[in-house]
Amino acid sequence: MKYVALLRGINVGGGRKVDMKILKSELEVKGYEDVSTYINSGNIFFESSKSHDVVRNDFEKLLKSEFGLDVPTLIKTRTQIEKIAKSIPSDWENDKEQKSDVAYLFEEIDNQDVVNQLPFKTEYMTVKYVKGALLWNVARDDVNKSQLSKIVGHKLYKYMTVRNVNTARYLAQNH
Structure with a gap:
């Protein structure tokens, strides 16, 4: 399934910094495919066979462990x-x-x-x-x-x- 992840409230006004290159790399390590990002506001394209809920949980856990941030993550299919x-x-x-x-x-x-x-x-x-x-x-x-x-x-x-x-x-x- 082709997805877009929309991270809420990151890299705005100098706070809640998430390095998108590091995030991309970590997602690839976790098995996500065709990962790319667009601008620093938290837009990630990727493919996965995992369900919506599993993907959201994976992203939020990764953002907490890698960046120390609780980042609500909205997962939409590319069709949506x-x-x-x-x-x-x-x-x-x-x-x-x-x-x-x-x-x-x-x-x-x-x-x-x-x-x-x-x-x-x-x-x-x-x-x-x-x-x-x-x-x-x-x-x-x-x-x-x-x-x-x-x-x-x-x-x-x-x-x-x-x-x-x-x-x-x-x-x-x-x-």
């Missing part, structure tokens, strides 16, 4: 990643005029109701639920009005890992 990316409207960009992100959801909160539980103001932004993710787009001038930053402190935030749409599209198209 592709379906999510295909749901991103083609005119959504992450540039100086608009902010567009994909919040990949852990299974615990993967349902449409999650949109109603988060504190952003949808009159200033577009939010779309698709199986496995929330997609959002907001004009840069409206980011503060949308209260998008308030989700960071919300209890559900720990069950998602966010990538901008450029990264989300890359994850779907390049492996």
Whole structure:
């Protein structure tokens, strides 16, 4: 099975450092195949015959033993990643005029109701639920009005890992 692992909250702002080259090497030692990484934010492509739950457990144990970090790890099949990316409207960009992100959801909160539980103001932004993710787009001038930053402190935030749409599209198209 072809998978993508999305590590939550690593190599951000100088903290929770994970050397992706070391991680790649350690995963190969553990028998994972065709391992590659994309940028430092914790995106790993690989193949394995192991089940989703075994893979997640392997990754989280390895991150703890090798780097001393508890890193929630979201495992998606490459097909799931592709379906999510295909749901991103083609005119959504992450540039100086608009902010567009994909919040990949852990299974615990993967349902449409999650949109109603988060504190952003949808009159200033577009939010779309698709199986496995929330997609959002907001004009840069409206980011503060949308209260998008308030989700960071919300209890559900720990069950998602966010990538901008450029990264989300890359994850779907390049492996």
